[in-house]
Amino acid sequence: xxxxxxxxxxxxxxxxxxxxxxxxxxxxxxxxxxxxxxxxxxxxxxxxxxxxxxxxxxxxxxxxxxxxxxxxxxxxxxxxxxxxxxxxxxxxxxxxxxxxxxxxxxxxxxxxxxxxxxxxxxxxxxxxxxxxxxxxxxxxxxxxxxxxxxxxxxxxxxxxxxxxxxxxxxxxxxxxxxxxxxxxxxxxxxxxxxxxxxxxxxxxxxxxxxxxxxxxxxxxxxxxxxxxxxxxxxxxxxxxxxxxxxxxxxxxxxxxxxxxxxxxxxxxxxxxxxxxxxxxxxxxxxxxxxxxxxxxxxxxxxxxxxxxxxxxxxxxxxxxxxxxxxxxxxxxxxxxxxxxxxxxxxxxxxxxxxxxxxxxxxxxxxxxxxxxxxxxxxxxxxxxxxxxxxxxxxxxxxxxxxxxxxxxxxxxxxxxxxxxxxxxxxxxxxxxxxxxxxxxxxxxxxxxxx
Amino acid sequence: xxxxxxxxxxxxxxxxxxxxxxxxxxxxxxxxxxxxxxxxxxxxxxxxxxxxxxxxxxxxxxxxxxxxxxxxxxxxxxxxxxxxxxxxxxxxxxxxxxxxxxxxxxxxxxxxxxxxxxxxxxxxxxxxxxxxxxxxxxxxxxxxxxxxxxxxxxxxxxxxxxxxxxxxxxxxxxxxxxxxxxxxxxxxxxxxxxxxxxxxxxxxxxxxxxxxxxxxxxxxxxxxxxxxxxxxxxxxxxxxxxxxxxxxxxxxxxxxxxxxxxxxxxxxxxxxxxxxxxxxxxxxxxxxxxxxxxxxxxxxxxxxxxxxxxxxxxxxxxxxxxxxxxxxxxxxxxxxxxxxxxxxxxxxxxxxxxxxxxxxxxxxxxxxxxxxxxxxxxxxxxxxxxxxxxxxxxxxxxxxxxxxxxxxxxxxxxxxxxxxxxxxxxxxxxxxxxxxx
Numbered sequence: 080x081x082x083x084x085x086x087x088x089x090x091x092x093x094x095x096x097x098x099x100x101x102x103x104x105x106x107x108x109x110x111x112x113x114x115x116x117x118x119x120x121x122x123x124x125x126x127x128x129x130x131x132x133x134x135x136x137x138x139x140x141x142x143x144x145x146x147x148x149x150x151x152x153x154x155x156x157x158x159x160x161x162x163x164x165x166x167x168x169x170x171x172x173x174x175x176x177x178x179x180x181x182x183x184x185x186x187x188x189x190x191x192x193x194x195x196x197x198x199x200x201x202x203x204x205x206x207x208x209x210x211x212x213x214x215x216x217x218x219x220x221x222x223x224x225x226x227x228x229x230x231x232x233x234x235x236x237x238x239x240x241x242x243x244x245x246x247x248x249x250x251x252x253x254x255x256x257x258x259x260x261x262x263x264x265x266x267x268x269x270x271x272x273x274x275x276x277x278x279x280x281x282x283x284x285x286x287x288x289x290x291x292x293x294x295x296x297x298x299x300x301x302x303x304x305x306x307x308x309x310x311x312x313x314x315x316x317x318x319x320x321x322x323x324x325x326x327x328x329x330x331x332x333x334x335x336x337x338x339x340x341x342x343x344x345x346x347x348x349x350x351x352x353x354x355x356x357x358x359x360x361x362x363x364x365x366x367x368x369x370x371x372x373x374x375x376x377x378x379x380x381x382x383x384x385x386x387x388x389x390x391x392x393x394x395x396x397x398x399x400x401x402x403x404x405x406x407x408x409x410x411x412x413x414x415x416x417x418x419x420x421x422x423x424x425x426x427x428x429x430x431x432x433x434x435x436x437x438x439x440x441x442x443x444x445x446x447x448x449x450x451x452x453x454x455x456x457x458x459x460x461x462x463x464x465x466x467x468x469x470x471x472x473x474x475x476x477x478x479x480x481x482x483x484x485x486x487x488x489x490x491x492x493x494x495x496x497x498x499x500x501x502x503x504x505x506x507x508x509x510x511x512x513x514x515x516x517x518x519x520x521x522x523x524x525x526x527x528x529x
Numbered sequence: 530x531x532x533x534x535x536x537x538x539x540x541x542x543x544x545x546x547x548x549x550x551x552x553x554x555x556x557x558x559x560x561x562x563x564x565x566x567x568x569x570x571x572x573x574x575x576x577x578x579x580x581x582x583x584x585x586x587x588x589x590x591x592x593x594x595x596x597x598x599x600x601x602x603x604x605x606x607x608x609x610x611x612x613x614x615x616x617x618x619x620x621x622x623x624x625x626x627x628x629x630x631x632x633x634x635x636x637x638x639x640x641x642x643x644x645x646x647x648x649x650x651x652x653x654x655x656x657x658x659x660x661x662x663x664x665x666x667x668x669x670x671x672x673x674x675x676x677x678x679x680x681x682x683x684x685x686x687x688x689x690x691x692x693x694x695x696x697x698x699x700x701x702x703x704x705x706x707x708x709x710x711x712x713x714x715x716x717x718x719x720x721x722x723x724x725x726x727x728x729x730x731x732x733x734x735x736x737x738x739x740x741x742x743x744x745x746x747x748x749x750x751x752x753x754x755x756x757x758x759x760x761x762x763x764x765x766x767x768x769x770x771x772x773x774x775x776x777x778x779x780x781x782x783x784x785x786x787x788x789x790x791x792x793x794x795x796x797x798x799x800x801x802x803x804x805x806x807x808x809x810x811x812x813x814x815x816x817x818x819x820x821x822x823x824x825x826x827x828x829x830x831x832x833x834x835x836x837x838x839x840x841x842x843x844x845x846x847x848x849x850x851x852x853x854x855x856x857x858x859x860x861x862x863x864x865x866x867x868x869x870x871x872x873x874x875x876x877x878x879x880x881x882x883x884x885x886x887x888x889x890x891x892x893x894x895x896x897x898x899x900x901x902x903x904x905x906x907x908x909x910x911x912x913x914x915x916x917x918x919x920x921x922x923x924x925x926x927x928x929x930x931x932x933x934x935x936x937x938x939x940x941x942x943x944x945x946x947x948x949x950x951x952x953x954x955x956x957x958x959x960x961x962x963x964x965x966x
Contacts, residue, residue: 120597123922126880127896184877188923 084378088425088453089332091353093378099349102376106267106402107171107197115201119148121193125184130195133182135511136163140179144198156206157213159199164238164517165231167207167277168260169510170200171268174365176398178510207280216286217244222527225250225308227295230258231509232314232499234281235516236523240312241286243524248308249287252294255345256282258316259500260509262341265369267376296467301475305494310523313482313490313497314516317461323361325429327419328457332426336360336370336458343373355454357381359429361416362458364394365507370456371408382408383450387415387434387441417447419455428452463501478503488519496523531836532843533829535569535633537809538702538727538787540660542569542633544829545844546800549791549812550574550637550663550706553822555611557621561628566822567829570633572704572730572812575610575665576618578640578650583609583672589750592739592759601819603765605737607750607757609671610639615653623657633810635704639665639677642687644694651699661702664691664726666717667733669710669760679733682708685720692724704789707731707773709766714773715780722783729777730789730812732770734760763815767793771806775855778807795824797831804844805851859953864946866938867913867929869893869906875926878902882917882927890916909939 084093094102110118122144130140139158146155159166173179175196183192206213222245226233229251237247255261260274282289293299295315304311320335322328332355346352354377360367363386375382384403386393389412393400403410413434420428428451432443463481476483476491481503488496498515500507505515535545547570548554548563555574563571577583585608594603611618626634636659640646654662666682673680681687688705695703705721707714709732718729736758740749748756770792777783790808794800795816803811816824841847871882871894883904886894893910894917895903906917918927932938934947954961 117598120599123879123881125878126884127902128880129878129902184879188877 085356085380087356089353089355092350093354094350096350098378099376103266103270103349105270106265107200109204110194110197110201112201115147115152115198118194118198119144121185122148123184129182129184130179130193133178134162135178135506135508136166136169136514136517138162138166138199140195140199143202144193144195147198147202152202152205153209153211155202156211159203160206160213162517163510163513164235164281165260165277165509165513166199167203167280168231168264168269168274169513170196170203171273172260172264173508173510174396174398177396207276210280210283212280212283214238214242214284216241216284219246219286220244220527222246222309223248223307224310224312224523224527225304226312226314227304228252228258228313228315228499228501229256229278229289229291230314230316230499230512231260232316232512232516232519233258233312234278235513236312236314236496236498236520237287237516238281238284239517239520240523241284243520243528245286245309245524245527247287249289250293250295250299250304251289251291252297252315254291256289256291258314262344263337263366264344264509265340265373266344267373294467301468301495309494309527311495312488312516312519312523313495313501314499314512315467316500318464318467319462320457321460321462323416323419323457323459325416325419327421328416328455330419330421330426331424332453333419333455333457336362336366336456337461339456340366340369340373343377349377352377354379355452357451358383358454358456359450359452360384360456360458361429362386362456362460363388363392364458364460365396365399366461367456367458368395368399368403368408370458372403372406374454374456375406375408379454381451384408384410385414385416385429385431385450386410386412389413414448415443417443420449426452426455429455461500481505484515487522488515489522531833531841533832533836535810535844537633537789538661538704540570540633540635540702541631542810543631544569544825544832545804545808545810546825546828547571547633547635547789547810547812548817549814550665551814551818552606552608553814553817556613556618557625560621560625560634563817563822563825564625564629564632567825568632568822570635570660570810572635572637572663573618573622573659575637575639575668576615576650576654577610578646579615579653582612582614585609585612586752588752592737592749592756593763594739594765601815602763603737603739603761604763604815604818605734605739605750605759605761607670607759610637610665610668615650619653619657622654622659626658626660633661634659635661635663637663637665637706639668639672642676642681642691647691647694648698651695651701655699655701659701661704661727662695662699663704663706663730664695665706665733666691667706667708667731667760669708669734669736670758679708679710682706682717682733683711685716688717689720689724692721692726696725702727704728704730706733706791708733709769709773709792710736713776715776715783718777718786719780719782722786726786728787728789728809730791731777732766732773732792734762735766735769737761762793763819764793764795764799767795767799771802774803774808775806775852778849778852779855794828795819797828797835800828801832801835801847802851804848806855807849807852809844809848860951862949862951863955864934864948864950866932866945867915868908868911868932869913869915869917870928870930871904871906871917872926872928873903873905875923876904877923877926878904879922880904881920881922885916885920890914911940 143155143158180192186192257274358374360371414431418430496519499512550572668678672678705726790803791812
């Protein structure tokens, strides 16, 4: 154990190098070839398989598993990529326990579904390790499409557009491509630079020009794109973070969980990344869990997730909650932040109020508890910043403060499609963003080809 | 508890589970391990005539096919008879028999199709005090190219001739092991019977190529780029063996001829099936070669457990009990009408019954009912074929339920007739005979 493991305040280097390496290793180590065959043999090759129905990208799961079982992992990868070109990342980050694996008939039969996610990773890893490209660009259509945001939605859209022969320009605000795959996913879910490797794999089809450091509303306007391109896809995600609405939240040491996670993902040396000795995370979703678990893995002594409702209402899956528990994170329910306690401008604790449902409405009970904290993460949801539409907001209809789209991703504005977290009615899943980007590309293509 | 002691043509063993003549019974070391594990008997791997022993290939001898999770379903081999010196084998046989007097020790033999060759070896085997001999007329590979094994077993006249020589030249019981590589197994069996055999054993292995190496374009097992057909055995051959056993057991010309059943026996249940179709003992090889000798514990205990549960006291209470129920197609009751019934509580909704029926059979199982994924039998379409039962991954989820006499068959719109009726009297049969009154 490194010196300074119990250092008060926010400090770097709480652990030894070995600890960091072990803590941030692959959460689900890849199946080796033997394990993949054993697992693939468990698939029943169901008719109209419930797993495939449950997959937002509708991957033909029984087929790709059968291809693994018959010694054709490359064919399997193609089956996956046909529906989901980011199948590698989705295999790592999908909450399969609430999607394909929940629907697996073996879950009903034995309570032990086929490990679809790990099989998908096996097949896609084989193809990516072999650098096997399955798709070629169609002859150039002469059409140009702008994609705003190089996250899962934008990349999936760009790839499908490139397949159809359109020239794609991706405009990405950040320095690196990948969106939440690069900046948002917990480090132990996509280690070893996988996000960038996948970007390279996806863009290898050609015809995709990525311009980093170009932010909508800052470096260009939607009007510019409408002028210069035949179609526009908006996939810029969410840029705002909800406030705690607790007294004193401006204190030093109160941070946005998404920013901290992004910082962690970009850190070359985790031992240089400071973390509190006592960390409180406010929120109940995947981001809250990701922040809490990673804070623990960085050496925080006490990490507590506080959620204002009960276990059943948490957006984080049961698997994620169990993961957090196994890493020593405490999850407390029915607590909402009331006041951030500070000393000298630095957070020293947080006062929380107990909550209860009263006639279906959540309300504070008046009783409070104070937790010591030297770092507080806000993970109570992100918001879409409509201002970036830069004067176009009058023309692009919103719904619940996100962009309104129809079934194939068309916004209310001609020539403009949207997908991913910035659209209304989504579920904030990587795999759903991929499906929306892909489907929007098909819709765009139908229009451009028509 | 059930008594599973066996007395097969005078050869006694504490249970009916014998190891078949094969690699597991090639030498004293293996056989004594088998006896310690509880096997009731062995058929010692086939001895050839005195002189230089046969030689085996030095590359792979076995090929295989597998089911899910790489479960071995079928094995083939191109190994020949024992490649050890005859007198070494005889010495070991004598010693083992002396050490294990309560176990059956039968010696498999294969010598050229000349009476003198048999006359020469039989006294040598007798001298070991082995319990009997088994004539290897079955091996389909290698030795058959030299006029032995299946080359004899495929010619009923030769079978009868050699059996007769053996019966004339030894006091030991003679078991004739039959090859399945023949159109009608009753022919060589009847020949053996005519020659005076005490029993038949079957099946020997089946001509086979298990797989082909797609890189080298060579059959497996591949010896330096070439392969040859081998003898196929294991769970995959059990249905073929059961049928051949039944064909002999129900043949009036061979009524009462003892049978030692062989072919893919892996569990107590497999063994029981061979027994009730007319086998007095069963012989096992592939299961032991896959899992080791310990499986005999499961077999013996499982058999006893079943017999106890059903009130069968001895093997004689079960041997041949199913034989009378093996009949010709033409005698099957065409008025026996079944419909599939899916237990919705057990159904895991994999949909394999639906797609099997929809794509390949009678479109008699739903996929969606009232907008929900649900698999139900459409009785008006169901012909009772049982395919859905066989493709369902959950045992007991789908049953074939017989319709009671007088009830309506929704498929035909007719009431189920109360009486038995078969093809021989069916109006569509041009050769029909008048139904018995």
